[in-house]
Amino acid sequence: MAQSKGVFSKRFWLKSLKRLLIVVLLCFISFWVLDKLFPLPIDDFEQRNFAQLVVDSEGKPLRAFPDSQGVWRYPVTLDDVSPLYIEALVNYEDRYFYQHPGVNPFALMRAAAQAIYHGEIVSGGSTLTMQVARILEPHEKTIGGKLHQMFRALQLEWHYSKDDILTYYLNYAPFGGTIEGVEAASFTYLGKSSKDITASEAAMLAVLPQAPSWNRPDLYPERAKVQRNKLLERLAEFEVWSVDLIDEIKQEDVWAEYNTQPVLAPLLSRELMTRYPDQRLIKTAIDRNLQTELELSVSDYIRDKEDGLSAAVIVMDNATSMPLAYIGSADFANPDRAGYVDMTKATRSPGSTLKPFIYGLALDKGLIHSESLLFDVPQSFEGYKPKNFSEHFNGAVSVSQALGRSLNMPAVQVLNEVTPEYFYTQLTNAGLKLSLPQSASPNLSLALGGGGATLQQLVGTFSAVGNGGEATELRLHNEQPQKKLPLLSQQASWIVQDILRQIPLNNHLRNQYLQPSRQIAYKTGTSYGSRDAWVLASNQKVTIGVWVGMPDGSFSINNSGRTTAVPLLERILKTMPNDWLKPIERPAKVTMADICWPLGTLASLQSDENCHKKRSAYLIDDTAPATFSDPLSSDWHNGLVKVQLDAATGKRVNNQCFDGSVDIKEVALWPKSLEPWIAKPFRSDSLLPEYAESCQVNVSSNKLRIVGLDPEAVIYAEPQKQKLPEVQLRAEGISGEPYWFLNGRLLESQLESEHQIALKDLTRGRYEVIVVDETGAFSELNFSVEH
Template sequence: MSKKYTAILISDGICLLLLLWFWLALPSQLFISPTSYLVEASNGELLSASIAKDGQWRFPEANTVPQKFAQCIVAFEDKRFYQHPGVDLLAMSRAMRQNMKAKSVVSGGSTLTMQVIRLSRRESRTVVQKLIEVLLALRLEITHSKQDILKLYASNAPFGSNVVGLEAASWRYFGRSPETLSWGEMATLAVLPNSPSLVHPGKNSVKLIKKRNDLLDKIAGLKFIDQTTANLSKLEPIPGKPQALPQTAPHLLNRFKTERLALKNKSTRVTSTLNYDLQLEINSLLKRYNNRYRANDINNISALVLDVKHGTVASYVGNIYQPENKELESHVDMIRAPRSPGSTLKPLLYASMMNDGFILPRTLIPDIPTQIGGYSPQNYDLGYDGAIPADKALSRSLNIPSVKMLQNYKYQRFYDQLKKLGFSTLNQPADHYGLSLILGGSEVTMWDLAKTYMGMARTLNHFNDYKGRYNPRDYDAPGYIKGKNAARKAYFEAYETQVTSVLDHGSIWNTFNAMEELMRPGEEGLWEQFSSSQRLAWKTGTSFGFRDAWAIGLNPDYVVCVWVGNADGEGRPGLTGIDVAAPVLFDIFKLLPNANWFTPPKTKLKKMRVCRQSGYKAGEYCKDVIEELVSPAGEKTVLCPYHKLIHLDKTGTFRVTDACESPADMLHVSWFVLPPAMEYYYKIKNSEYKLLPPFKPGYGDVGNNYVMDMIYPKDYASIYVPVEFDGSRGKVVLNATHRNSDAKIYWHIDGEYIATTKNYHQLAVSPSPGKHTLTLVDNKGERLVQTFTILDKEKK
């Protein structure tokens, strides 16, 4: 091989290496500095922003550069930007002449492309670095359009203080997006990167105004604007100190921060599904209520609005944001915080029991003093109805019927049902919660609660879409990123539907109708007026100790959930769902469009003959029968247990048996008969209830042990009797009922006679601690025996 050929190979190799270096010298990502987190509304308006990790206000790169800024910055920094290949030789030669003449650097001659390279490298300004900038600028122009280069510059140029990039500067100095700036405002920003450490709002204002005005004259000379516009723009004031950025959805911003990687969102900017105007209106509404409630030391309030049809978040206010008052803990996102749900799970139990064939919509549920293994639930009004239709128990949010329903349904089954519905905070086994599960004995988040009710509404809305089948994706979490909900909807349609679901159409339909009957807060006339404008299914809840007040409501288009309380868990008198959360709920619905009611899923409802009095499936002795549309699972329910056939004498005055009356002379009558304990309270509130006629004089109620019942205590109850101030043990009041109002009851404890009662069967006694046997004997010899335990110490 000749030396000449070798020299050629070496020369070619060097050229190849230089070419390779030239091509690979430019990083695939020029800027790797951390950027601010931004949440925008669905219309692109900025809702909230947070400063970048390095303490700079630096927004992620925008998709476009405003035309005003492009014209201003090109006129000011690089007038031949669209003609040169990244390096302007004319500008560089001019700069060299000026610098040599002045014997100092008075002009740089750098193009916008070269400035982008310099901003990305942050190297000292030497001749070598200048040459590298020239080469990298040429390289950048090969693979990037002029618009791309302008975007890089606009996103990363310094604008003074800790402000980087046009968009951040626009918000910090003018409180608006750059697309809305005037020519004077845009010219002000365009001159800042030239010397941001020396000239920026709040510093050297005279020099800044001169630079801006000179630029306005220049762009007028280039015919971008006329001279009149330039002169008027010169009259605009320059901004003073930087402004705070919007904090309209700070809690959603923090949520996005924690979920960004899981959401596979590369940018720290997210365009959300939030309705901008609605978010502002709800923020304002909650602030007004918060100002009112703080007089009672109730410091926090939050609201979540979900768009049912799209499965997205329409408004997200995790708390009233008050960072200046740290003791208020307004930074806590109550939408994500686990809290006691109060009574808000009761509709889910009601729906589950209908879905599984335990009850019909108006099945009578016992409402009597109850003690179960030492657990004694109480109704909010401390009263009893004896028996109440299930839908009325739900609309009045009565605790005892709910506990009785859960006892029948089994708390383990309901626990599993809640898991299927997606409640993520049930971290303990079912036995840990027990029957208190239905009264707020667990913790849930507003997110899970609203998601579940949205899933029920979506299921009912999709009845026709899926031809009566079910889509399990209806219970998916709502989306809050714009664009992804479209993919969700497509997935809903493509997903294979199923024959069954966690809750069937009929059960959901009946549940929403029962929830519509809830008593509304405030003056009757006010809420009647509101009721005429919208139909809503809604429920309130109050946790033990008045720590949490809830209200959740829905129609086919929206789910609204409201929580009021203190983030630190402090309870306050009057902190109830009906008093403080429900008014907020209804005011939010006033901000939303009216919606029609749900379409009845008629092919998924079954007409059933139902006993009007008991709400059970009609039996052979039920005379007042109505037809109801119920879930097909209603076929599994039992026949009415309360209508019985009784035998009266021919006058219809007394009950008789064949021992005292010939069957031929008897009247055989259907009679509505409740158990004695239920009857005791039921007859007080239901004047139409007819007591059983007495037996014919001289003939006892032989063999009928259904005449007496204990109201309190129930069998196997555990009772703690407080000690009085004088140190003596207090008394427990025993309460019994008898069908015969004239009957006498003889009371015995542990075989020892205590007293006799007639008509009104109550007795105050003071048994010693330990287990006791209570025996009641009436004047006909009927006996009732049960046990109870007096505790030495109160159960914790």
């Protein structure tokens, strides 16, 4: 009997096990069939929209663009979130998350028992996987809805890993209103990334999705604190966090504020969002503190300026070619200043900002050195007659003076030697293709802004000044390849930057910004009609570009690189750390030596008699090129003129008037073009020996002179009249077109004819009038005015 009973028991258990296996198999087959018939919305799970987020160098949002439903949701991975939050979340919501298959039957039974005991639902028994299922497919709170949720949870566990499911929760958990995901919630309420939150903040965020509106920490901090402390008690019960840490957190109040969506570097963010519409997280190199400070500074600076005026600023890191600060307009929220227009991309005339590269290329071609003698005088280059911004001419100037003072005529003179075609080609090869009028070819106007460029392009090109001669293209995004494009040699770029960094930013406080820790090379520019004011600055660390003007390209009052752009650069430099503004070490192949004017070559190779003015110059490879040829003297070669002297008297003779014994002497003469501007001892009449009596040439009848007023005359107002009379002057002996100057300023509006001028509204003082013709002949007249 006992044996029969044992056999029956064995058969019973085998039969029961078989039935169980059949049930399990049927359940599995049913699940498999249902999974095929009702698949997970895979696309929704893997590709649901995120807000497009542009972040700074530390990963903090600069600007966010919501998804198609207006939801703010920032993408994160498990590694992007603080482990404290993961611990708090899992132990509060689903302690056995990593053990169950998506549904926890024990949690469901507990929830059912609690509901029966309390007469109401106390807990839902949902796992994190079930919560993800509800987020994926919202349902009504019914038994059918719960069963559907459980089925989806099992599907999720079947198709995805635990980490995938948890990552989905981190990105899509509801935190109230249009805020979804822990990263968006952390930035919204705490102003920082979820990877940087404290234990107290992690606990607060972990409980928030249970009732986000009711426990909103910025509005109801006490409610949020109660819920946070409930979580802390559970963590203490499960011994997840130490008792000391939990006690310390409980003493803390909940503090949060609702941060409106970030709007830093808004125009850069908009540009990147447009360029990369499918990229959810876009990283930049923006320095958040610098960007914030400069946005406020630019907005404050422009506030009291002319109506409609705007400004744009880029601070680029030379090492990465990426912007550390990017301000596309002066005030993004101000429509009166067209704040929505990104002026860093606007093509405008660059004014004089490209002059450094004219001189740099000339240095590399061996045409000049840093102190070469240039001609700041009226010249015509096949009909092109530029003049300086001040309408003054300065005569003899050095390369360093011409570049430092941004004189126009010397720049055009050097570009004429370099050739516009070569200049344009080198800039193009370095990434700057100037926009030229249709069918136009490169010409000498390029020296003064004849072409178009954007601030982004100019910053990339100007970085060659501080970057050893290598230009670059501004990279807005780290996925853009970095380009280093040769423009100048290291030696030429150093000489150019050394000249430019000597220029004081503030003319009244010369040394304020030239301390060794704050040195930077800069160049201003102003386009025709004061439409665009520029300043570009560069050293080894950064390149800075500033533009000020009207967004619509209209005329602006008193807008120039010096008056409006440089003061803004001064503000920018005040924000820079000292180690960003260090001088650049001089290359070994740049040496210093004495040269002499007017010849321009090494003083050691010249006689003392021919060395009229000695200057210390920077040379490349110890080479000192000679002064350019004089356009008014075809026989002037390197400044040396050979003259014949009577061997007996030492006076000047020639073959037509003398047949005796002669000596040959080389005399260094200044270019004839410069004679009206140089001191009398340096003029050819003073330097060349006197002619012998038999060889004197009568030139008095053809000599250029000014008539209408005696030399050194004093003019007084007529009795009982407050106003001085007009001074009428006329030039005689003119050859070609004359140029009239009053105290160095070119006169055009007061010309009554080519040979006559009327001086009006003179005030008390001393005046110098000079007239120069196309052959270089000139006459000067000095007079005074008294009241």
